[in-house]
Amino acid sequence: xxxxxxxxxxxxxxxxxxxxxxxxxxxxxxxxxxxxxxxxxxxxxxxxxxxxxxxxxxxxxxxxxxxxxxxxxxxxxxxxxxxxxxxxxxxxxxxxxxxxxxxxxxxxxxxxxxxxxxxxxxxxxxxxxxxxxxxxxxxxxxxxxxxxxxxxxxxxxxxxxxxxxxxxxxxxxxxxxxxxxxxxxxxxxxxxxxxxxxxxxxxxxxxxxxxxxxxxxxxxxxxxxxxxxxxxxxxxxxxxxxxxxxxxxxxxxxxxxxxxxxxxxxxxxxxxxxxxxxxxxxxxxxxxxxxxxxxxxxxxxxxxxxxxxxxxxxxxxxxxxxxxxxxxxxxxxxxxxxxxxxxxxxxxxxxxxxxxxxxxxxxxxxxxxxxxxxxxxxxxxxxxxxxxxxxxxxxxxxxxxxxxxxxxxxxxxx
Numbered sequence: 001x002x003x004x005x006x007x008x009x010x011x012x013x014x015x016x017x018x019x020x021x022x023x024x025x026x027x028x029x030x031x032x033x034x035x036x037x038x039x040x041x042x043x044x045x046x047x048x049x050x051x052x053x054x055x056x057x058x059x060x061x062x063x064x065x066x067x068x069x070x071x072x073x074x075x076x077x078x079x080x081x082x083x084x085x086x087x088x089x090x091x092x093x094x095x096x097x098x099x100x101x102x103x104x105x106x107x108x109x110x111x112x113x114x115x116x117x118x119x120x121x122x123x124x125x126x127x128x129x130x131x132x133x134x135x136x137x138x139x140x141x142x143x144x145x146x147x148x149x150x151x152x153x154x155x156x157x158x159x160x161x162x163x164x165x166x167x168x169x170x171x172x173x174x175x176x177x178x179x180x181x182x183x184x185x186x187x188x189x190x191x192x193x194x195x196x197x198x199x200x201x202x203x204x205x206x207x208x209x210x211x212x213x214x215x216x217x218x219x220x221x222x223x224x225x226x227x228x229x230x231x232x233x234x235x236x237x238x239x240x241x242x243x244x245x246x247x248x249x250x251x252x253x254x255x256x257x258x259x260x261x262x263x264x265x266x267x268x269x270x271x272x273x274x275x276x277x278x279x280x281x282x283x284x285x286x287x288x289x290x291x292x293x294x295x296x297x298x299x300x301x302x303x304x305x306x307x308x309x310x311x312x313x314x315x316x317x318x319x320x321x322x323x324x325x326x327x328x329x330x331x332x333x334x335x336x337x338x339x340x341x342x343x344x345x346x347x348x349x350x351x352x353x354x355x356x357x358x359x360x361x362x363x364x365x366x367x368x369x370x371x372x373x374x375x376x377x378x379x380x381x382x383x384x385x386x387x388x389x390x391x392x393x394x395x396x397x398x399x400x401x402x403x404x405x406x407x408x409x410x411x412x413x414x
């Protein structure tokens with residue numbers, strides 16, 4: 001049929017079309033579905049337009065796409081401060097950055113990102129949507145409150161049974177709780193509801209297969225996800241582990257190179273087994289064998305940087321001297337979002353800040369490494385490496401690594 005109306009009356013026109021579709025299909029709607037159809041989440045056409053432009057990026061659920069969605073959702077709530085679903089979407093973006101370890105891309109710490117997620121969710125809960133319940137469920141899952149998480153996802157389904165993301169997030173929580181069979185049931189529902197799912201759905205199907213030891217199926221799902229969205233790092237990471245378990249060392253090295261390239265492009269450093277995000281990541285699942293870490297280890301991922309494959313990237317003493325002494329350096333950890341840096345005078349007098357520690361001290365060369373000694377007497381020594389692909393704008397051209405503190409990306413800023 002044809003429906004005529006002005007752009008000013010677009011929401012009333014939507015109601016008219018929705019009602020006609022329901023009647024034409026003789027649908028029997030649940031109370032939640034009727035409520036969803038009747039509810040207008042904003043009266044601002046401009047806010048709705050900004051939201052829709054953001055939503056296309058948001059649904060792809062990768063760090064890069066969520067970063068594109070962020071300013072558009074911010075614009076939506078500037079136009080309508082009470083726009084609940086826009087607040088819920090912002091809460092999800094900040095929480096995902098915290099949960100998946102890419103708060104450095106937001107130029108804030110993980111704690112700050114979590115606080116922003118919590119604050120936006122508080123506003124979103126005033127007018128609950130499936131999205132707000134999804135955020136609350138993911139927060140509960142991250143805390144290990146799996147029962148609470150499933151309650152939130154069930155509430156999301158009650159409000160909008162056709163929102164496939166509720167089932168995907170429920171599957172994720174079930175995997176974290178160690179129940180891949182029920183997780184697979186949730187993924188079947190999600191795939192049935194969304195015949196053209198985003199690549200991240202295939203990634204979760206791969207996680208389900210991986211958790212049950214069906215490695216060829218897991219590899220196929222992860223491979224397809226990387227084909228559809230090569231910029232999402234997580235399928236590449238799990239391909240490394242899957243190939244490692246399968247004894248496919250060549251394929252594992254290729255996948256590892258792709259994952260490391262994405263990490264460096266985002267401002268990070270290459271993968272090592274004892275890195276921050278593998279200790280705390282939501283994707284560290286106790287599944288096949290000893291989980292993700294065991295697969296990565298079998299694939300040949302090094303524990304730290306002091307191995308032969310990084311030898312060519314290590315700076316010699318003269319290069320370390322020229323880089324640090326008489327200069328100011330700065331960086332930010334991609335995963336934690338914490339800043340770090342130092343100002344080092346020509347005589348080695350140093351002032352450090354951030355997650356390198358705060359205070360005055362002395363920098364000195366020891367062998368081919370660099371040591372910082374604080375006035376308190378504490379000393380931390382490490383080696384310096386080039387970070388191939390790192391850039392000055394991302395402040396990750398170099399890596400300072402010590403066993404005591406870990407690996408940190410940085411660049412000289414003057």
